[in-house]
Amino acid sequence: MADDVNGKHSAQRLSPAAPTVLVIDDDPAVLHSLASVFEACGIAIATARDGLAGLEAFRRISPAVVLTDIIMPEQDGIGLIMEMRRERPGVKIIAMSGSGRIGKSDFLTVAKSLGADSVVPKPFDIDQLVTTIRGHLQLRS
Numbered sequence: 001m002a003d004d005v006n007g008k009h010s011a012q013r014l015s016p017a018a019p020t021v022l023v024i025d026d027d028p029a030v031l032h033s034l035a036s037v038f039e040a041c042g043i044a045i046a047t048a049r050d051g052l053a054g055l056e057a058f059r060r061i062s063p064a065v066v067l068t069d070i071i072m073p074e075q076d077g078i079g080l081i082m083e084m085r086r087e088r089p090g091v092k093i094i095a096m097s098g099s100g101r102i103g104k105s106d107f108l109t110v111a112k113s114l115g116a117d118s119v120v121p122k123p124f125d126i127d128q129l130v131t132t133i134r135g136h137l138q139l140r141s
Contacts, residue, residue: 015130019063019065021064022048022058022065023067024050024057024067024069025047025072026071028074034047035047037135040053041095042138051073051077051079054068054073055080057101058087062088063091065092065094067094067133068081068093068130069095069096069097070111077111078111081095081114085114091105092137093115093118094136095120095136097119097122097124120132
């Protein structure tokens with residue numbers, strides 16, 4: 001599995017030239033599952049367990065794509081998207097969320113309006129998610 005970048009481990013890359021996908025989610029099962037699938041597909045991955053650790057990892061490893069949950073401790077995904085977009089306007093960001101509403105708007109709609117390139121509802125179709133990530137990685141090269 002990819003190493004967690006919360007300070008206990010360093011980010012793993014499959015090859016020095018491979019662009020990295022940073023996955024930020026507070027659910028260890030989601031991180032483990034996505035790391036296994038992405039690595040099997042040849043996608044280099046780093047993980048973080050909350051929004052604050054995700055922002056630190058974002059600054060340290062400069063990922064090509066960020067896949068972030070919305071509802072997390074320390075810093076939510078909405079604030080994280082806004083900060084990442086300010087710091088690196090060209091980074092590709094995919095927001096994911098299982099539920100939640102802000103007034104009459106859902107979190108994924110808000111995430112998209114604030115800078116997410118793509119949104120993915122949970123539970124997600126893993127093949128579709130891999131295709132989305134590969135598409136964003138190709139856009140960057």
